[in-house]
Each structure stands twice: as C-alpha cells, then as structure tokens.
Amino acid sequence: MTNLITIREFETKDKNEVINLIRLNTPEYFAVDEEEDLNKYLEMERELYYVLLYDQKIVGCGGINFADNNTTGKISWDILHPEYQGKSLGTKLLKHRIDKLNSIDGIQKITVRTSQVVYKFYEKQGFELFEIKKDYWAEGFDMYNMEYKQK
16 A cells, blocks of 8 residues: 555645545534635645645645744644545654654644544544643534644
C-alpha cells in the first residue's frame, strides 16, 4: 500500500477536491457551516497545507498553521475520504506534519483543536487533552484542545 501513497503541498487546483472531502464528511465529522470556514481558510488563512493522494487521487488533506511568534505549530483541517478512513492514511498525514514541525527551528509545541468525534485518534498519536469547549464548532460539536507530547 505504501508505494501508492503520496503527500504533497496543496495547490490551488486541488481546492474543489478538498471541498468535496468535507462534504463527504458532513454531518458526521463536520457541521454544515464548516464548509464555508474551510473555503475561507484555503483562500486566506492557509500557511502550510498538504494533500494525500492514493493512486493519484486526493483522498485526504491537512494543514499546519503557526501561532505564538512561530513557536507553536497548529495541526489544522484534517479531512479523510470516508472510504479511506481506518487504513492508517490519516496517521501517515499527521506524522508527515509532525515531522515537518519537528524540523523547524523554534517550534516548542504542537497543538490540535478537534471535536469529541475524533479526539481519540489524536490521543492515540500522542496528543493530550487539556481543554473542552461545549458546542464550540456548532451545536453538538465540542472543541477539544490538545497538545502533542513527544513519545
């Protein structure tokens, strides 16, 4: 399976496929309004963003943003096609970004804000929960703020 997987930087031409990924994961993983938020993110807030291709097809995506004078790397907007979930592709994409952040001088911590729906995934990857905000993303979608603890 590994030889079929490519992770590369997002290109503008990938936008429609990325937007389709969030549609495929709504309302199970994302609130309906979040498609508009993702669109805004891709247009104006994206710093580093990656797509994961399986057999040349975009099946996942996820980004990195920076905060606290570039000392914090924030994992952002992880989305995986439902048919490709549970196959370690999300783990590969997350590890790719953690490795990238660990290679950047000055990064002191790595965080992710997610929901109760998938926080267990991040927990398995070494993130620890430190804050919950009820109905943060939308009604029924709580925000779970987590920090990566080196294994």
